[in-house]
Structures are given as structure tokens and as C-alpha cells.
């Protein structure tokens with residue numbers, strides 16, 4: 491018998507069971523499947539059983555007798571939170587631009603003047619592998635402290651084959667070395683390099699002909715993402731880049747309709763993207779098409795908060811049948827936070843989501859957004875034992891207190907990594 495761990499007597503075990511096959515939509519986003527005074531039994535890094543102590547004792551009495559015990563009295567146990575959209579690997583910070591925006595400059599003005607994504611691209615190109623590794627590792631440690639057990643990580647601050655590969659290699663090495671699971675996305679089409687902005691087509695060709703094939707050959711990413719926005723990549727360029735990725739087995743994702751309505755949600759549906767992210771300005775037609783084509787809406791209210799912009803219309807999406815996930819968008823320009831708990835607060839208070847919906851959106855639906863729902867996102871038999879333990883008596887408290895960290899412990903693959 492391998493290593494066993496018994497998380498015992500939680501005030502609530504929020505299992506999120508029942509949504510592994512398909513993302514939760516509409517009413518299903520309210521179904522958390524809670525066990526009061528519940529236990530979780532873990533063996534060899536996987537979930538062996540979830541239920542009340544009586545139920546588990548009947549079936550697994552012998553295993554329980556031998557198991558290490560983690561007492562969760564008065565606490566709330568959930569699946570480890572999943573952050574399905576981060577720009578984890580980058581160098582430096584942009585607090586100077588924050589100060590400029592507070593004086594009235596816009597995000598796009600700063601980017602068009604050579605700052606924004608370009609500023610972080612310069613810093614990331616200058617940074618060597620070890621520096622990027624160290625900075626990103628510290629972010630992963632913080633994600634753990636805040637209850638996150640899997641993150642998606644995008645490249646996109648290299649904008650050349652050499653530096654995009656460097657970012658992705660850092661993510662790959664951290665995925666090996668660090669207990670956190672990292673799911674990688676290639677985002678060479680995050681911006682057109684400053685010196686090529688007047689003539690972006692050669693860069694688009696390099697993304698398609700040079701970068702995508704090499705990233706795929708080295709198996710450095712699962713997904714291919716594009717910043718489809720006026721002044722960045724047009725819908726036509728975005729479509730070509732996403733279609734090219736598909737030929738190499740990279741599933742499309744898209745930064746869509748963040749600053750202006752630009753057909754990004756529609757494009758996501760047309761190319762069969764697994765998710766369309768941001769969607770602050772998504773059109774009704776785009777939302778309808780996403781619902782009809784099973785495209786997850788990954789909403790990033792931290793970005794609207796930090797850019798002082800209008801929030802995505804989560805209610806219209808959820809009520810219209812779009813499955814929704816939430817994420818930090820962790821990055822130095824538009825959302826410098828690593829707290830998915832704060833994003834849950836924003837989901838409720840600024841986008842009209844319910845506490846049940848935000849929990850669904852940061853667990854099982856977030857797992858679907860990165861193609862991992864078969865192994866994570868819920869506390870169900872056979873899944874990886876990725877678990878967050880919060881020092882609150884019920885799940886409602888998670889999106890009630892704001893700007894606080896309720897994490898008491900985190901179990902990753904059956905091992906206690908926080909607490």
C-alpha cells in the first residue's frame with residue numbers, strides 16, 4: 491500500500507463532482523456537490539474516496555486506520571484552484587506605466603509608444619534563463635500560497651524564436667522541478683515587434699513558418715494564443731496564425747475583444763478555440779457563436795479592475811449558455827496579481843456572478859479551459875489529489891471577505907505543499 495492521507499472532518503468538502511465530461515454551463519454552474527463534515531481519502535497522490543467519515547469507514551476502514559491524518563475541523567476543502575490564463579514567465583515590473591495611466595494615459599497609448607508589452611519584451615529578452623526561472627519560481631510559490639495548484643503559462647514576451655523558446659523552456663523546466671503543474675501556451679503573436687509595426691506581415695510569417703513548427707517539434711506547448719486587437723493582430727492574421735497552429739497540434743486560444751469589439755469571440759468559434767479570453771467588448775453575435783460552438787469564456791476581471799475598464803458581461807455569457815472560467819491574467823502590465831481569490835471577489839461584485847459560479851469557474855471549468863478536466867478540477871475518485879484547504883467554515887466566505895488570503899493548507903498530488 492502506498493502513501494495515504496486522510497483529510498478529516500471538514501466543515502464542507504466542495505467536490506465539484508459531475509462536470510468532468512463537459513464544462514458546467516448555466517444552472518450547472520450552481521451545482522457544487524457539497525459534503526458537510528466530509529473526508530477526503532488520498533492514496534498514491536490520487537483521490538481514493540470522498541464522503542462522510544461513516545461512508546469511508548464502511549468501505550475503507552483498514553486504509554483509514556493506517557492513513558496520515560490532516561484535521562480540517564471548521565475548514566472548507568475544495569479542489570485546488572486552477573488559473574487558466576497567466577503570463578507567468580517574464581522579467582520585471584511596470585509600476586511606472588501604472589503611474590502614467592493614473593495620470594490619464596491609456597494602456598494602448600503606452601503600448602503604441604513602445605512601452606507596455608514591448609517594455610516587458612525588452613526586459614525578458616535581456617534576462618537570461620536563470621533570472622527568468624528564479625522570478626517565475628517565486629510567482630509559483632506565491633500561487634501555491636493562494637491555493638492555486640495548476641497554472642497555464644503563456645510565452646509572448648520574446649517575439650523571436652530564440653526568446654520565445656527561452657520562455658517556454660523556463661516553463662517546461664519549472665513544470666519538472668516545481669510541484670506546481672504548468673500547462674504551456676505559445677503566444678508568439680502577443681505583439682508585433684516595435685521595429686516591424688509598419689510592416690507586420692513578415693513577423694506573422696515568422697510566427698507561422700518558423701516559431702510554431704519549432705515549438706511543436708520540441709513539444710513545448712499545448713496551445714497557441716493570439717492577441718487579436720486593433721493595432722495588434724487583425725482577425726485575418728489571427729485566423730492564419732491559429733489555423734497554422736492547428737496543423738501542428740496546437741489548440742487555439744485567443745485574447746479576444748479586450749479593448750474594442752473586433753470579432754475575436756466570433757473568430758474563436760470559427761477556428762474551434764478551446765477558449766476565448768477577456769471578452770470585455772464581445773458582441774452578442776460572438777457570445778451566441780461561442781455558446782453554439784462550446785468555446786469557454788475565460789474572464790479576467792482583474793484586468794478590467796486594473797485598467798479601470800468596463801467588465802466583461804459575465805451574466806449575458808452564462809445566461810446565454812457560454813461555459814465560463816475565471817483567471818488572474820497575471821502579468822506586469824494589465825493585471826499584476828497572483829490572487830485568484832481576489833478575482834473571485836471581483837467576479838461576484840463586478841460581474842454579477844454568484845459565489846457558486848465563481849467557484850465553478852476557478853475549479854472544474856478552469857480545468858476544462860486548459861484541457862485537463864479528466865485529471866483535475868474536482869474531488870472525484872481517481873483524480874489527482876490537488877486540494878485547497880481554506881480557514882473558513884463555508885464556501886460563501888471565499889468570495890465574501892475580499893483582499894484576503896484564506897488558505898490554510900494546500901495538497902498537491904497528495905503531498906502537503908502549504909500548511
Ligand code: NIG
Nearest residue numbers: 606607610717819821823824
Ligand atoms: O492579457 N492583452 C494582452 N496581453 C496581456 C497583457 C500583457 C501586458 O500588458 O504585458 C493581457 O492583458
Ligand code: FE
Nearest residue numbers: 575577745819
Ligand atoms: Fe493575457
